Amino acid sequence: MTGLAQRQAAFLGAILDDEAPLPTGWGDERAPGLAIYRNNYRTSLMEALRSTFERTERLVGEDAFRRAAAHHCIMHPPRSWTLDLVGKGFPETCTELFTHDPDVAELAALEWAMHEAFVARNTKPLTTAGFGEACAKFTEGDWEDLTLTLVPDLRVVGASHDLVRLWSSLAADRAKPDVVPCGEAQCAIVWREGERPVFALRPAWEGAALDAFQRGATFGAVCAALIETLGEEAAIAEAGAMLARWVGEGLVEKLAQGVVASPAVTPLSPFASDSSLSVR
Amino acid sequence: MSAIAPFHGFGLGLRRTHYADFLEGEVDVDFVEVISENYMVEGGKPLRVLEQVREKHPVILHGVSMSIGSAQGLDEDHLSQLRGLADRIDPLWVSDHLCWTRTSAHNSHDLLPLPLTREALDAVCANIDRAQDALGRPMLFENPSSYLTFPEDEMAEWEFLSEMAQRTGCYLLLDINNVYVSAHNHGFSARDYIAGLPLDRVRQIHLAGHEPGEIIIDTHDRAVSGGVWELYADTIAQLGPVATMIERDDKIPPLAELLAELELARSLGRGNAGAIAA
Numbered sequence: 001m002t003g004l005a006q007r008q009a010a011f012l013g014a015i016l017d018d019e020a021p022l023p024t025g026w027g028d029e030r031a032p033g034l035a036i037y038r039n040n041y042r043t044s045l046m047e048a049l050r051s052t053f054e055r056t057e058r059l060v061g062e063d064a065f066r067r068a069a070a071h072h073c074i075m076h077p078p079r080s081w082t083l084d085l086v087g088k089g090f091p092e093t094c095t096e097l098f099t100h101d102p103d104v105a106e107l108a109a110l111e112w113a114m115h116e117a118f119v120a121r122n123t124k125p126l127t128t129a130g131f132g133e134a135c136a137k138f139t140e141g142d143w144e145d146l147t148l149t150l151v152p153d154l155r156v157v158g159a160s161h162d163l164v165r166l167w168s169s170l171a172a173d174r175a176k177p178d179v180v181p182c183g184e185a186q187c188a189i190v191w192r193e194g195e196r197p198v199f200a201l202r203p204a205w206e207g208a209a210l211d212a213f214q215r216g217a218t219f220g221a222v223c224a225a226l227i228e229t230l231g232e233e234a235a236i237a238e239a240g241a242m243l244a245r246w247v248g249e250g251l252v253e254k255l256a257q258g259v260v261a262s263p264a265v266t267p268l269s270p271f272a273s274d275s276s277l278s279v280r
Numbered sequence: 281m282s283a284i285a286p287f288h289g290f291g292l293g294l295r296r297t298h299y300a301d302f303l304e305g306e307v308d309v310d311f312v313e314v315i316s317e318n319y320m321v322e323g324g325k326p327l328r329v330l331e332q333v334r335e336k337h338p339v340i341l342h343g344v345s346m347s348i349g350s351a352q353g354l355d356e357d358h359l360s361q362l363r364g365l366a367d368r369i370d371p372l373w374v375s376d377h378l379c380w381t382r383t384s385a386h387n388s389h390d391l392l393p394l395p396l397t398r399e400a401l402d403a404v405c406a407n408i409d410r411a412q413d414a415l416g417r418p419m420l421f422e423n424p425s426s427y428l429t430f431p432e433d434e435m436a437e438w439e440f441l442s443e444m445a446q447r448t449g450c451y452l453l454l455d456i457n458n459v460y461v462s463a464h465n466h467g468f469s470a471r472d473y474i475a476g477l478p479l480d481r482v483r484q485i486h487l488a489g490h491e492p493g494e495i496i497i498d499t500h501d502r503a504v505s506g507g508v509w510e511l512y513a514d515t516i517a518q519l520g521p522v523a524t525m526i527e528r529d530d531k532i533p534p535l536a537e538l539l540a541e542l543e544l545a546r547s548l549g550r551g552n553a554g555a556i557a558a
Contacts, residue, residue, distance in 0.1 A: 004399050005351035005383070007430070011392065012383050025431045032495055033428030033465075040390045048389075078387045081345040081358040082317055086389075122323035152322070195325040 015041050016077055045073045045086055052087040052115050055170040056108045059177050060098065068097050084119070087112055103161040103179050107170075110163055113155035113190040114197040120153035125250035134255050142257060144220035148213045149253045150246075153192040156207040157199075163188050164201050191251055205229050206242060210251075219243075281418050284373050284451055284483050287311070288521040290546050291340070292538055293528065294333060301535045302333050308539060309337060311372060313525055316343040319369075320361040327368075334369055340484070341371045342453075345387075348407045348421065349380035349394040359414045366415055372523075373483065375420035375453045376411075378404065378441065395430035396440045408448040420451045420483055425458035425490075425498035429466055437462070438476035445481045452477065455486040456512045457504065457527075461496045470511055479519045487512060487545060488527040501530035504541060513548045521549055 001009070010023035015037050022031060049069045050057055057065040072093040078086050091109035098104035126134075138146075157163075162180045169178035187207030190199040209222050219239075226235035246252050289310025294302060301307055312333060319330050319341075333339065345358055366374055379391040394400045412418055423441060445452055454477070463470035487509075489502035504512075504526065516522065526541045 002351055002399065002403075003432075004395070004397070004403055007395055007432075008351055008380060008383050008392075009385075012386055012388055015388055015390075015392075016386065027431075030428045033426075036427040036495065036497060037388075037390060037392065041388050044389045078389060079385070081347075081355050081382070081387060082320070083389050084321075119321035119324040119326060122327075192324065195328065 014038075016074075042070075042073070044083065045069070045078065048083045048086040049073075049090060053090060053108055053111050055167065056094065056104060056111055058170045058173065058175060059107055059166070060101075060104055068093060071097060084115075087115065103166060106157065106159055106161055106163060107166060109157045110159075110167070110188050110190065110199060113157050113188075114199065117153040117155060117190050117192045117197040118195075120151075120192060123151050123153075123253050125151055126247055126252045126254060128244075128247050131247045131252070131255070144218060145257045146219040147216060147256045148219075148246075149256065150210065150214055151191060151251055151253050153190075153197070154210065154214070154251055155190040156210050157188045157190065158204070158207070159186040159188050159201060162186075162201065163199070167199075189251075191249070193250070209242065210246075281412060281416070281449065284418055284420070286483065286521075287338075287372060287523045288549075289338075289523050290542050290549070291337075291523065291525040292535075292542060293342075293525065294330075294339075295528070295532050297532050298535050299329055302336070303329065307337075307535065309542070311338040311340055311523065311525070313340040313342045313527075316341040316362055316365060316374070316376075317345050320358075320365050330369065338372045339369055341366060341369065341374045342422075343374070343376040344391065345381055345389075346376040346411060347381040348376055348378065348411065349392075349400060349404050350382060350407065351380075351403055352384045354407050354410055354414075355382075359411060363415055366417070373420055373451070374415055374417060375422060375484070377422045377424050378444070379424045391424050393424060393426040393428065393430075394440075396433040396435050396437060397430075398434060401435075401440055401443060404444055405447045408444065408450050412448065412450065418450055420453040422453035422455050422486065423458050423462075425455070425461040425465075427465055427495055427497075436468070436473075436476065438473050442476065442478050445478055450481075451483045452481045453484045453486060454482045454515070455488070455527075456515060457486065457488040457490055457508050458498060460505075460508050460511055461490050461498045464496045471514065474511070474515050474518070482519060482522055485512065485515070485522055485524040486527050487524065487541075499530060500527050503537075504544075509544065509548070512545070516549060517551075524549065 014020045014023055014034060018038060022034065046069055072090050076089050091105050091112055094105040094108045160182055162182055165178045165180055169175055185204035186201050187204050188199045189202055189207060189210060190197060205226065209226065212222050212225065223235060223239050226239055230238060291309045291311035291313060294312040294314045302312065314330060319326050321327060343362065346354065362374065377391050378394065380394060381388050381390060381392060408419065423437065441452060444450065459470045459473050463473060487504045488498070488500045489504055491497040491499045524545045526538055526545065528538060
């Protein structure tokens with residue numbers, strides 16, 4: 001390591017750790033300057049986290065959020081050049097710290113997904129008319145082999161609480177959080193309508209189906225898993241409706257076929273509800 | 281590599297709170313400067329806004345994460361994304377700071393000071409060569425504000441900047457407030473600093489506010505101070521007209537307030553030193 005590299009490693013080490021001694025060769029007169037850099041570091045990370053996880057902070061309160069954010073920054077000091085990624089892994093930090101309140105990590109995961117969707121690659125989703133045209137002459141085999149490229153802003157987040165109610169209740173400062181467990185397993189799907197990230201609560205099996213398509217599964221494989229989960233009659237009805245809904249919502253970028261090997265799709269999560277709530 | 285022609289205008293930093301002003305109205309500026317990293321994203325609203333603003337105003341890409349002083353060299357992912365943004369926006373120029381922000385292990389997300397040594401100068405010059413080569417254009421580098429110096433320093437900051445510009449062909453972004461802040465914090469003369477720079481390499485000036493105290497902190501959260509205005513007036517008397525902008529990054533006021541500050545810069549630029557007292 002060069003002298004410059006050693007100096008920079010020692011300096012950054014002293015910034016990251018408040019208890020670290022002054023780097024070699026530094027007199028006490030440099031301590032006030034170092035304190036300013038330490039403060040700048042903590043403030044910028046804290047502000048980045050507060051800005052990304054605004055509702056999570058309202059849910060747990062400022063003090064608890066500050067402690068969680070400080071813990072996250074100590075355990076996962078930033079590596080990327082962009083401050084946008086400082087919050088990566090924060091939902092997992094919340095899972096670790098708020099063990100009796102799973103709604104905290106779920107809300108943080110939702111905010112992170114919205115944050116990512118906001119600046120995801122622009123794309124032109126397939127329209128309902130375009131989808132109809134593309135499928136007009138499909139044979140049964142074509143449907144079996146169909147794969148979907150989903151829009152790049154799409155994210156799926158697990159939900160054991162009604163995140164729509166929770167999200168809405170935390171829209172303003174000093175709001176009273178509305179924490180209501182879901183009766184059945186759900187998920188939140190997040191995407192961008194134009195420039196605005198939105199989300200909707202869906203049955204967990206629908207999220208699992210989206211996840212399977214994102215991993216390259218064929219429609220045939222997803223339908224087989226749906227049959228195991230919902231039973232044949234319900235699966236047939238749901239599969240078509242689900243696909244039509246996704247196209248209508250702009251979640252499908254393009255269709256493809258001829259995939260050599262579709263990844264295995266395990267049975268999807270139990271059917272929970274046919275209702276879909278949206279905060280769009 | 282093509283030279284950067286002098287550009288004699290007055291501009292502001294584009295901040296989110298002023299998006300609507302710039303998109304929906306006519307703002308009397310000659311250019312806008314944006315923080316490059318805020319727009320080094322794949323898609324969405326930030327890029328759309330920048331492209332629309334670019335249709336109305338020349339844009340400067342001003343970075344905070346190049347870490348030109350890193351001993352380990354540059355982050356190729358950052359460089360590649362910056363190149364992509366520059367190709368997309370066609371900026372007046374691309375700038376960053378004479379500082380370092382990261383090691384190979386971690387990123388501070390702060391503009392950290394460099395030891396002013398031959399070794400650091402060699403590292404900076406090698407990194408600037410790489411950056412300018414990758415971007416296909418000369419860059420501007422800004423003098424930092426700092427809160428400590430290093431026991432191993434071998435030269436003054438203006439000497440470091442002078443040799444850096446001479447060796448790499450880069451240009452200088454002279455932040456008058458940073459000179460003022462560092463001069464106070466480290467006990468040198470701000471005017472000696474500016475006199476020691478190769479002024480023919482300066483293509484832009486930044487003006488900003490600071491928090492006074494035993495150690496002055498470069499906060500960008502208030503109006504430009506009287507001392508900084510005086511130093512600006514002295515500088516442009518030597519330098520002649522040069523692109524100048526007001527930087528505000530915190531406690532951002534209505535646009536009209538910043539435009540009023542910019543008008544003072546314009547007035548001083550016309551040689552009206554009495555404007556400061558007014």
